Amino acid sequence: MGTENPGRQQFPARPAATPFAAAPPQNMMPFSSSGPVVGSEASGFRPTPPAAPQPTVPSSMPVLGSEASGFRSLPPARFNDPSVPSPPTSNVPPPVGPFQRFPTPPFPSTAQAPLSRAPPMGQPLSQPPMGQPLAQPPAPPVSFRPQPQMPPVPMGSPPQSVNYASPNVNFPYPASDSTFPAPRPNFQPSFPGYVQMQSNADSPAPPIQSTFPAQQGGYAPPPVSSSSPFLAHQGGYFPPPPVAAPMGMQSQMQHLGSGPPIGSIQGLIEDFSSLSIGSVPGSIDPGIDPKALPRPLEGDVERKLFAEMYPLNCDPRYLRLTTSAIPNSQSLASRWHLPLGAVVCPLAEAPDGEEVPVVNFASSGIIRCRRCRTYVNPFVTFTDAGRKWRCNICSLLNDVPGEYFAHLDATGRRIDLDQRPELTKGSVEFVAPTEYMMRPPMPPVYFFLIDVSVSAVRSGMIESSLTQPQMMVVSDLDDIFVPLPDDLLVNLSESKSVVETFLDSLPSMFQDNLNVESAFGPALKAAYMVMVCMLTETLPIDKLYLEPTWGEMLIFQNTLPSLGVGRLKLRGDDLRVYGTDKEHILRLPEDPFYKQMAAELTKVQIAVNVYAFSDKYTDIASLGTLAKYTGGQVYYYPSFQSATHGDKLRKELTRDLTRETAWEAVMRIRCGKGVRFTSYHGNFMLRSTDLMALPAVDCDKAYAAQLSLEETLLTTQTVYFQVALLTCSKVVDVPVTINRYTASCGERRIRVHTAAAPVVADLGEMYRQADSGAIVSLFSRLAIEKTLSHKLEEARNSLQLRIVKALKEYRNLYAVQHRLGGRMIYPESLMFLPLYGLALCRSTPLRGGYADAPLDERCSAGYTMMALPVKKLLKLLYPSLIRLDEHLLKGSDLVDNFKNLEKRLPLAAENLDSRGLYLYDDGFRFIIWFGRVLSPDVAMNLLGADFAAELSKVNLYEHDNEMSRKLMRILEKFRENDQSYYQLCHLVRQGEQPREGFLLLSNLVEDQMGGANGYVDWILQIHRQVQQNP
């Protein structure tokens, strides 16, 4: 345990070959010889009595018998592991017993090729006939190699059989079995070890022996005492020794090696990916084949492996860790130069059939840990015949309330497990019982604050606004008079017609308005007061003030607020400020009024969504603050014209008002002892050190948090995370104890996501388990935050530096044993990290300098990216580029067609064929690029009479021909796939400057553009920096 890093390095040096060399004969050895060794190897098992039944080994039949009778063993069938149809049969035939599954053949080369130590690992997988994968966690080796934990002792001396025997003994199946004996439908046959391990991690660990009858052979498994779950657990992680080998192995050698079984190759491939950079000194050719560079053309592919290892974890769409292997020490964490943390999207949209189950503990109340307030989850374990449960986060033993009591079956799991989604699913929603409620749920209040200054009228913004109760004119800016809320706020269903009439009259009322000033601040204040009054009026008089309530304020702003409190100066876009130390101030709110207002609004649970329309500077940096700290969102429509942008506004406003929203929410992420979330990034306000206040939260918003280790060395083997989305009942001077969230339908619920992640002692493992999507998401938030206090360039540099450091650290892991030469190596999991890093540096909030993006666009993109879920962020960073004309010309069916359409092209101008028609889709807009020599029919069909006109003024709409209909269907299909924003079509023709430049060309991240790097240069630059000595 204690020898982390040194341990790792020892491995290559270990005379690993010896055991193998000796192996063949020893395979036949009776257990008696190997028994003790096994024990020692399974360091986790303290007592490890060398176990009685050994003599029975030579024939496994008796073993089975004895086991079945002597131990509470499970029928093997319980693990519906297809590869272990019936253990007995597999065991019986060969008199050798369990060892038969590793006959000599797999080790033909053991003597000559020490390298093939690796094989045993993968074998069970690759050789189904061997048949006992249960004992050998085939996958783990690849993914988990906490070598340090392996006592080197057995390595050298033990007979080879140890290697095989050890898994049997090591695996904590006993415990796990008892907890979850029944085959979970989602158990992955190939990862039984893991599945079990995780479930068993929290097992109450009553001394339960036995388990895999077949595999156990003659062993009486050491009794697992109640304190040992972790130890046992640890056993579970043990890769069988051979596994360790590939770690330090030279990949090249391995490839040359004498045909190691698949498993080892797998291991190698997973070790790292490389990119050869063979630059010839002095030559211009960079030496990289641009085609060989990794590109995420498949989109964000979730890594299934981890989900399979921990099937009880919540879906990654809700919670993604930047690495699924938590470092066990601070020193290790500091060598992981990427952010360590999680991205949480608590209300992510679930596909049909995977909705989060709703649990109602009507009478017993919600089961939570007494001490740490953790909600009951699949990882808790029940003990004491079902009367107690142990919290997986703080390991406190809690009483099970009478109503919730259920007996445990022979294996220690509750008999009612099937009816308890909270014990089988990583994500559940609890219905909050009445005592959680301060008052009956109220419908949310929507308040529309509309700018009616002259520019707003001219742009037609008002016409397109949707619903609004009544108008309040704030006449005196300093002393705001608030009319009675009853007059002002209306019930939408009752007075729909009033609202509609009002909306119709709104444009005409102000059509003669010549007022160019905007009194935004006073109006905001008035709106706030109206909402608070409205809310308090419905309450008993003694709770009149500051009773939390909820609602949403939608602000439609067209000009810079110029009157009254909160007026802003035209400070924006001063060229001279860029590049100086004052640059970042432009991106900060100018007037503290906005922050104070945001805090006040959060306090009364009002979320603010800002819709900004101006073509001139509107100071989104200040206005957006309102959205940022109230859990809202910023929508920015530069140069809004209702004719072109009307659709987008309408769709996005509808989405805003109708998507599933949780009001008055707070969110907390709990995690196990030793780790702590230290910083949070996103659109919310922190109410206490770890409590995020979210007046409104919906499926389009994600939050990120960074972890740090509190203890120098973690002793646990697994860290659990639990995200609870809830609301506080009342803001008083005590820590929040009661929580709930209110869904739009008015019922209060608590949504809980639970996940587990292993603790590892090996840096390589951390890199292997990395999730580049979550890393990029955290990176983007950190970088955007950095632009608020530093220059853009510094933010970009620090991002680049972290990527370089990480790759350098990774390279150092392998540089000693490998001749890496000019190759750039990176873990497969981080294949796309450099590209995303580049895309991030070139994204709107971070790119270039003054001229590269207007300040307002920069800020609004920054606010948007701070809230984007991982998938959408990745799509924004590396949008899809799809060639359309072939599909349009082909007469094939749309369904097939759509599949083909998913074929994305690398984002480089060289992929744009001037005979083609391309669609660029970043999730926020479509850009359709017409090649210069695109066949005129296509253009004519798609654009009708406008085909020769200037495309900036042309709207795409459906024309009466097959091709146009098809295009519209295709676009519709893409929009359906990503509904959070409405993708408005921008049309651009090749060579149409400057529109082509800023719409498309500057977004082709692989091309060099202005001062920004292209992909090839970027890789070279990173590679050079990685190779530089520190």
Added chain:
Amino acid sequence: MELILWVVCFLIILALVASTFYQIVILTDLESDYINIYDTASRINRIIVPEFAVQGVLCAFFLVTWHWLMFLITVPLTCYNVMLFWKRQHLFDVTEAFRFLNAEKKLRFVKLGFYLVVFAIITFRLVLSAFIFLSDADDAMHLF
């Protein structure tokens, strides 16, 4: 005369020490979740401006009474306060409270240390002047 001056200064510095200490206590409470953030902000922000004012008065007081040394000791802090005030950064920021909590605490600890030093000096001068005053009175008595 001198004695009155020092007594007033003593009271002022006592108030400053108390106010800073109070702010530190509140911030510590916030950190351990005994108080919510809105109360923290309103309590702290309520006393920040008076504190700045009182500190400025103390500084000005030393200037008009020609206590150069004391003036030079206190003037940097006054300048710092004025700068914060001009940049409108003097108030405790509710929205980013936890990000800057440690910095805010550190700032207040440094301030507290500074005030304590000034407090020590003032106390010393107070005792000294009281002693002088009393011994003068004694001398005067003896003269008679």
